[in-house]
Amino acid sequence: MRAEVLKGHLDALILAVVADAPLHGYAIIEELKRRSVGSLSLPEGTVYPALHRLEAAGLLSSAWSRGEGRRRRVYELTRRGERELGVRRGEWREFVKVVEAVMA
Amino acid sequence: MRAEVLKGHLDALILAVVADAPLHGYAIIEELKRRSVGSLSLPEGTVYPALHRLEAAGLLSSAWSRGEGRRRRVYELTRRGERELGVRRGEWREFVKVVEAVMA
DNA sequence: ACTTGACACCTAGGGTTTCTATGCCTAGCA
DNA sequence: TGCTAGGCATAGAAACCCTAGGTGTCAAGT
Numbered sequence A, B: 001m002r003a004e005v006l007k008g009h010l011d012a013l014i015l016a017v018v019a020d021a022p023l024h025g026y027a028i029i030e031e032l033k034r035r036s037v038g039s040l041s042l043p044e045g046t047v048y049p050a051l052h053r054l055e056a057a058g059l060l061s062s063a064w065s066r067g068e069g070r071r072r073r074v075y076e077l078t079r080r081g082e083r084e085l086g087v088r089r090g091e092w093r094e095f096v097k098v099v100e101a102v103m104a
Numbered sequence C: 001a002c003t004t005g006a007c008a009c010c011t012a013g014g015g016t017t018t019c020t021a022t023g024c025c026t027a028g029c030a
Numbered sequence D: 001t002g003c004t005a006g007g008c009a010t011a012g013a014a015a016c017c018c019t020a021g022g023t024g025t026c027a028a029g030t
Helices: A010-020 A025-035 A044-056 A079-103 B010-020 B025-035 B044-056 B079-103
Strands: A060-065 A072-077 B060-065 B072-077
Touching: A010 A025, A010 A044, A010 A060, A010 A072, A010 A079, A010 B079, A025 A044, A025 A072, A025 B079, A044 A060, A044 A072, A072 A079, A079 B010, A079 B025, A079 B079, B010 B025, B010 B044, B010 B060, B010 B072, B010 B079, B025 B044, B025 B072, B044 B060, B044 B072, B072 B079
Parallel strands: none
Antiparallel strands: A060 A072, B060 B072
């Protein structure tokens, strides 16, 4: 898949994954790969900045998981993040409808 | 619809519209608006550069329609454009599948 | 005659997004 | 010890779309 087709949709994908369970960045990448059966192998340089962006926007909150050796920054949805995910899902359905209508 | 969601898909939409009938830029904008029932009101500053890009890539060819007063640059698909449209349609279906799988 | 709006083309510049490439660090295993 | 996987981060480039402006024709209304 060309890289550009993802633009503008990555945030929704990340929100959807984190909505099901709080995860750290690396695990988010793995989960995206798993759900897409390998189609989405996003580089870290794409995902980490996106997470920072989403947190800065108040849609995610994060905390370092203290404990077992490896440091991990675990993200979870905020209230605003949940609402935003709903908005993005609606937007996605609308987008699909429009493109199908034009391309048909 | 947010602007970014379109990124990377505009070319496919334009190719699909022109594939059905050769059109000039302004008419392409109108046709996109019509097929999407108003959802896609693309500014000229978006479409004209895209047309130039597609022509430079050899996917469209154009000619000034000589004749009645108003000058119009009419675009049509090249052989390569037809093939590319096929590729893009497949890519679109794959993309929808992947996003649905992740967002579900 | 003049103005307004639709038609029709064009470009420069900016903002956003994603990717490439790189760096740093820990843990486990051969 | 060296290698691989896990884990986070940033800088810079490349691509895309939009904003904001410009040029000009044509038809209709005042």
